[in-house]
Amino acid sequence: MAKTLEEHRSLAHQPAGLTEKTKFEKIHTEIFDNSTQASLAIANEIADLIRKKQAAGEHCVLGLATGSSPTSVYNELVRLHQEEGLSFKNVITFNLDEYFPMEPDALQSYVRFMNEYLFDHIDIDKENIHIPDGTLPYELVESFCQQYEQMIKDLGGIDLQILGIGRTGHIGFNEPGSHINSKTRLITLDHITRLDAASDFFGEENVPRRAITMGVGTIMKAKRIILMAWGEGKAKIIGRTVEGEVTDSVPATYLQSHPNTTMVLDDGSAAELVREKTPWLVKTCKWDNYLAKKAVIWLSLKLEKPILKLTDRDYNDHGMSDLVAEHGPAYNINIQIFNELQHTITGWPGGKPNADDTHRPERANPEKKRVLIFSPHPDDDVISMGGTFIRLVDQGHDVHVAYQTSGNIAVFDEDVIRFADFFRDFNAEYDISNQDGKATYQDIVETIKNKKPGDVDSKMVQAIKGLIRRGEAKAGCRYVGLSDDKAHFLDMPFYETGLVKKKPLGEEDIAIIMNLMREIKPHQVYAAGDLSDPHGTHRVCLAAIFEAIERLKEEEWMNDCWVWLYRGAWQEWDTNDIEMAVPISPDELTRKRKAIFKHQSQKDTALFPGSDPREFWMRAEDRNHATAMLYDKLGLPEYEAIEGFKRYKF
Structure with missing residues (x-):
């Protein structure tokens, strides 16, 4: 367990650089x-x-x-x-x-x-x-x-x-x-x-x-x-x-x-x-497999040399002489790390049927898996792992998507008026009357007109914004090839404040996740491990999934459930953390882009874009291209794009 500041109080009054590792x-x-x-x-x-x-x-x-x-x-x-x-x-x-x-x-x-x-x-x-x-x-x-x-x-x-x-x-x-x-x-x-x-x-x-x-x-x-x-x-x-x-x-x-x-x-x-990033430069390291992999990838990229071309001299000149001494020569280390990286690459994210899966990231059996993709917002599924999503559906797996929150605060007010206008005109055309005192078009327009920045939307406006995101998510699923019954809208209560600030994660949130997992009993779960999400929703959604898994892990079906974490629009896993790399072809990348385009309320300009001015589809493609380029620089096969995943072992 990490030490408290009290245990380091004597250091607080001394200059930094007292130890080799902090020099x-x-x-x-x-x-x-x-x-x-x-x-x-x-x-x-x-x-x-x-x-x-x-x-x-x-x-x-x-x-x-x-x-x-x-x-x-x-x-x-x-x-x-x-x-x-x-x-x-x-x-x-x-x-x-x-x-x-x-x-x-x-x-x-x-x-x-x-x-x-x-x-x-x-x-x-x-x-x-x-x-x-x-x-x-x-x-x-x-x-x-x-x-x-x-x-x-x-x-x-x-x-x-x-x-x-x-x-x-x-x-x-x-x-x-x-x-x-x-x-x-x-x-x-x-x-x-x-x-x-x-x-x-x-x-x-x-x-x-x-x-x-x-x-x-x-x-x-x-x-x-x-x-x-x-x-x-x-x-x-x-x-x-x-x-x-x-x-x-x-x-x-x-x-x-x-x-x-x-x-x-x-x-x-x-x-x-x-x-933390390169500890071998400041201290003698205990070279486990993870640290060796991290160091070799760093050295390869730093020297702009494929892994298989690294030499003993390269290792010795960059603080890794003890790695060569313990596990060398360089050729042996290179082969081992190269093979590990090569084994992460698979075109079969659900497992390749009738294949030797000894060195594959996923199991061959069962041949057709029940897959549950958790998406914190209604577009994270296609933005973050759209290519893999498409591949899983194309390969015949029973894929479900769970949209954890409504995403309603991320819809522009003018979109609400546009949809309310459609609803009004549709009512007039087909003589469908408002019942039970439901808000009229004029009520909605006046509510938005009088709203100040940061004011909480009315319940009706929140509902319309949620329906806009829900409709877009359904359109994305249909484009990928899923029927409406495979899309699950969880509307987790912690999110439904109408504000950027959310409620703490509660028992009801966790129960919603547990109930869905028990219903589907998935062989694969995909979840957003993108903790750099600036608004915190991804963090809370992932915490709910982890807590649900912790409570469910003793149930028999969980023995066959593997959990894969993807990253979103904000960043990608470090190459040394990727345990499954799914290559995306040019055609699949185009299909992924079109699936993202179904989320029209987030197109062109998102309400909460974060610090990155690019559209979400551009961020996703640039990230996938960059991951493929890194694999190429390391001396692995050259692909158009790659989506990376890290396995969560519970």
């Missing part, structure tokens, strides 16, 4: 198995500091952050208060930032965020809460910022500041170009920051262009700083922050000069650090 790191960094463990460790350090200050009769001054990263920390602090008596009476807080302008009760307001996640659930005195004021007249902002700075100074500075990090490397809203001595001020937000916030505001055009932020200089005066980052989407910027040069283009790198900062990461966000 490239310029900030003290702790890596936990997952964000839950990491969040508990952070919350416990905060609680310990509060208690210590209470015992000394002192105030505890905390600098707080918003966003998805600290929510689990706040949840644990609330639990500690409610169940273990942790008091916040001596706590004074200063939040990093707030959008400008911003009303405190707006859905996107950081005042509302902090109240909902923390302040409304603890005994902190309200006068001890300080958050930048997004309602101020412009001419009063500068004096407010000066007062904010002075309040912090008068209290002796911030005892503990927690931070997240943006993709641009911003801390608070200190965007690239911010000076190390900058103070609390009004700042113009970077385009990438606004794009990342677009989902919270239901479109980039609704994101404020400015914000009030605590300055880098203010942050750097904190006695202790903890920066947390979760998920693979943060890996690159964490790599630059921890191991790169100090530069104002990545403001988080200023933390390298702070005497008491700890970066708290999960496995995903730490993936680009040298000790």
Whole structure:
């Protein structure tokens, strides 16, 4: 189990680079198995500091952050208060930032965020809460910022500041170009920051262009700083922050000069650090098969040489002499890894009938399998594994698709009016009257017309948006070759809030997954393992599947059930993680594209595109082409495209 921060407290006051494996790191960094463990460790350090200050009769001054990263920390602090008596009476807080302008009760307001996640659930005195004021007249902002700075100074500075990090490397809203001595001020937000916030505001055009932020200089005066980052989407910027040069283009790198900062990461966000990505460059490794495969692929791509052409000298010159000494010569290692990669490739994702499956990723039997594809949103199935989906249907397997959520928040309002217009005209043409007080066309139009950005849709509008996505999913299935009865719409309750923010995963959600799996008793399950999904839906959907599997695993039919994880529009598995690679022909790639096109509400411009401006079909094709190109560079057969899968062993 990952150690707590308390167990490393002595390291927190020492410079990075104390051990061989961390010699490239310029900030003290702790890596936990997952964000839950990491969040508990952070919350416990905060609680310990509060208690210590209470015992000394002192105030505890905390600098707080918003966003998805600290929510689990706040949840644990609330639990500690409610169940273990942790008091916040001596706590004074200063939040990093707030959008400008911003009303405190707006859905996107950081005042509302902090109240909902923390302040409304603890005994902190309200006068001890300080958050930048997004309602101020412009001419009063500068004096407010000066007062904010002075309040912090008068209290002796911030005892503990927690931070997240943006993709641009911003801390608070200190965007690239911010000076190390900058103070609390009004700042113009970077385009990438606004794009990342677009989902919270239901479109980039609704994101404020400015914000009030605590300055880098203010942050750097904190006695202790903890920066947390979760998920693979943060890996690159964490790599630059921890191991790169100090530069104002990545403001988080200023933390390298702070005497008491700890970066708290999960496995995903730490993936680009040298000790995680290429550990053989910084320490003597225990060479298991997985690490050897990872190292050989890295060496092949770095030297731009096919695996079978790597030499002993190549290994020795790049930190892998002990691998050659233990398992060499290079020729033997090359053959072994090449064969392993070759064995991942199959044109039979459901297993090849009447074939020796010793070195194939899937079983030959049963020849025709029951297959259950879980799709978090109504288009992930065709975007993420459309080629494999087509192949499974073409090869005669009994394929079912389960759409876990309605996807209704990702439909543009104008599409609702278009469908409502069709419904009105259809009623008029065939004299079908509205019954039971159902909303009329005019009601729907007026509801949308009067809606402000971020407002929750009416139940009728949510229903229409859900039906739009459902109809598109059915069209995609029909195009692939499935009948309507093979498409299952689960409408998991956690999703149905009408907001980007969802409810926690509940028992009802898990029961829905379990019931469907018991009904179908699949030999194969495909699920989205794309944890870089910026909106979190994929994470929750996968957690529900894993929990359902855990509860079902003792049932006899589960002995014949294999689970394959695919990646979505955000990224692909690393080549060393792929355990089944399904080649996609040019014709199949065209069919996959047409299946994606059936999702017309997501075509051209999606409501929540994430940070990537390409359409979903373009992202999918580029990803599939890139995977095939990597296999080609490694010296394997050249294919048009490849979809990759990793097996989940329960």
